[in-house]
Amino acid sequence: MKHTFDIAVFEGDGIGPEITQPTVEILQKLAGQSDAYELTFKDAPAGAAHYAKTGASLPEASMDIARQSDAILLSAMGLPNVRYDDGTEISPQIDLRKALVLFAGVRPVTIKAGQTTPLNLPAGREVDFVLIRESTEGLFHTQGRGEVTKDEARETLLITRDISEKLFKFAFDLAKTRKSTGRSPGKVTCVDKANVFRAFAFFREMFDAEAAKHPDIAADHAYVDATALWMVQKPWDFDVMVTENMFGDILSDLGAGLMGGLGLAPSADIGLDHAVFQPCHGSAPDIAGQNAANPMAMILSAAMMLDWLGLRYDNPVMVADGVRLREAVETVVAKGAILTRDLGGTASTTQAADAVWGALA
Ligand SMILES: NC(=O)C1=CN([C@@H]2O[C@H](COP(=O)(O)OP(=O)(O)OC[C@H]3O[C@@H](n4cnc5c(N)ncnc54)[C@H](O)[C@@H]3O)[C@@H](O)[C@H]2O)C=CC1
Ligand SMILES: CC(C)CC(=O)C(=O)O
Numbered sequence: 001m002k003h004t005f006d007i008a009v010f011e012g013d014g015i016g017p018e019i020t021q022p023t024v025e026i027l028q029k030l031a032g033q034s035d036a037y038e039l040t041f042k043d044a045p046a047g048a049a050h051y052a053k054t055g056a057s058l059p060e061a062s063m064d065i066a067r068q069s070d071a072i073l074l075s076a077m078g079l080p081n082v083r084y085d086d087g088t089e090i091s092p093q094i095d096l097r098k099a100l101v102l103f104a105g106v107r108p109v110t111i112k113a114g115q116t117t118p119l120n121l122p123a124g125r126e127v128d129f130v131l132i133r134e135s136t137e138g139l140f141h142t143q144g145r146g147e148v149t150k151d152e153a154r155e156t157l158l159i160t161r162d163i164s165e166k167l168f169k170f171a172f173d174l175a176k177t178r179k180s181t182g183r184s185p186g187k188v189t190c191v192d193k194a195n196v197f198r199a200f201a202f203f204r205e206m207f208d209a210e211a212a213k214h215p216d217i218a219a220d221h222a223y224v225d226a227t228a229l230w231m232v233q234k235p236w237d238f239d240v241m242v243t244e245n246m247f248g249d250i251l252s253d254l255g256a257g258l259m260g261g262l263g264l265a266p267s268a269d270i271g272l273d274h275a276v277f278q279p280c281h282g283s284a285p286d287i288a289g290q291n292a293a294n295p296m297a298m299i300l301s302a303a304m305m306l307d308w309l310g311l312r313y314d315n316p317v318m319v320a321d322g323v324r325l326r327e328a329v330e331t332v333v334a335k336g337a338i339l340t341r342d343l344g345g346t347a348s349t350t351q352a353a354d355a356v357w358g359a360l361a
């Protein structure tokens with residue numbers, strides 16, 4: 001039977017609409033070829049431009065569309081000069097993560113042999129690890145509500161047992177899946193700063209408790225500063241890495257840099273009931289409106305959406321289409337003929353997306 005999935009689409013700000021439109025078109029064409037699933041798309045207005053126009057950054061009607069959907073596709077939100085009255089930037093994507101309890105920010109870092117990277121990788125070495133960034137609490141807890149006086153500013157780092165236990169279970173389950181498919185040896189690294197902060201000693205304690213339930217998966221710890229070093233010096237040593245919100249935000253941009261840029265870095269924010277798929281990058285206002293943005297991170301995020309829906313609803317055709325879509329992006333990038341400016345080419349957003357469809361069809 002053909003299953004219909006409702007996808008909420010937040011096309012967001014800046015380059016958002018430019019990368020969302022071709023991504024949705026590719027998904028429509030892929031689903032159109034399939035007897036196993038159908039996709040419907042519903043626009044959910046939100047973001048900085050929407051706030052400037054209406055005074056609402058994440059309208060309740062858009063939250064309803066998100067809640068009622070099977071999955072959420074989001075480009076990027078925020079513009080540096082659109083701010084709330086307290087001076088902080090509009091960031092409804094963080095509100096969405098919190099409201100839908102999307103605790104697991106999944107950010108894969110993969111470098112295939114021959115892929116352009118600033119790393120000097122030994123011959124034959126590939127990089128394939130997943131950074132899981134807790135996405136609802138940590139140092140983002142007081143987002144927009146920090147205490148500021150004339151002389152001091154304070155924000156709170158929050159680590160809760162409830163979210164941490166879910167996060168670590170997710171990380172070990174992912175490591176098991178990767179190991180079972182032969183993709184990795186099965187290891188989870190807890191990245192923290194437990195040498196200095198009690199909150200991270202607490203984080204680590206809960207990690208160790210979850211690790212004890214998975215004797216088949218190796219578990220180790222690393223401090224976040226050393227992790228940044230090792231991501232550059234020996235990134236092939238990592239398999240699944242799990243960390244706090246702010247640490248993960250920073251390390252995932254480092255991971256994107258290793259892969260060749262933000263334009264190639266996909267992500268997913270996953271909870272127990274909902275999931276948002278969006279690139280790691282922001283709204284790139286410096287190149288917005290030029291048809292110059294790299295659509296690959298958005299297309300790869302859409303591939304993660306197909307994986308997630310396919311596994312969740314036992315739809316192997318969708319999983320296979322996720323793999324095909326990822327391989328099509330890899331083919332286009334590896335050929336190097338149709339690359340956007342960020343990767344050293346001259347292709348437009350539309351030409352790059354068309355090349356992905358060309359590699360698929
Ligand atoms: N998840 C989200 O919605 C995120 C939103 N933001 C917001 O986006 C706005 C801009 O933030 P920035 O710090 O400039 O980060 P950014 O990620 O938008 O841009 C950083 C640099 O990477 C380039 N870049 C990013 N994505 C690209 C793509 N697909 N193709 C080619 N080049 C790309 C940009 O041109 C820029 O030079 C801010 O308002 C920020 O708060 C930032 C990060 C994530
Ligand atoms: C507004 C930011 C927290 C978004 C971001 O940088 C990210 O999702 O990586």
Ligand SMILES: [Mg+2]
Pocket residue numbers: 249250253280
């Ligand atoms: Mg970020």
